[in-house]
Amino acid sequence: MGCRISELVLDARDPERLAGFWCEVLGYVVLGTEDGDVEIGPPGVGFGGPQPTIVFNRTDRPKRGQLPLHIDVSPVGCDQEAEFARLLAAGATRADVGQTGRESWHVLADPEGNEFCLLRTPLEPLDSR
Incomplete structure (x- = not known):
């Protein structure tokens, strides 16, 4: 048995703004917020479903340049x-x-x-x- 990608974590200056954008792009909904971070995922499924959730991790220093x-x-x-x-x-x-x-x-x-x-x-x- 292998692993599945369960969530992706992206650093963000404004997690709420990015969550709103990516909810629009993917048809996701906000699943929860904690300490300024926002997690989004498929409606009615949430964490552990066939698609990964995305967590926008609040940071004042997001990485710069092209990411791998x-x-x-x-x-x-x-x-x-x-x-x-x-x-x-x-x-x-x-x-x-x-x-x-x-x-x-x-x-x-x-x-x-x-x-x-x-x-x-x-x-x-x-x-x-």
Whole structure:
């Protein structure tokens, strides 16, 4: 038996703001707050479900520069361009990491500058059972 990723922890200057952004992006809800940290996850499932929860850890000194890990997201229920427009409207910004313009993905940044990619291939919604 192996391990599963149960939660991702991201440092944040403003955990509430990032939690709101990522709830909009992923369709997550706030699961709880503790000492300024905010945990979000799938509605009705929470910690231990098929998708990891995300904890936004309050810090005054988030790491700078390109991190060795970033999040990739895929559209669900629409195509890449419709999801790209939705993410920009939610507060994402375009990010330049040296793309050539021929990539099949879009590089974006969340409101605190954390880079993530929107992939082309849509995914089916997870079974909510």
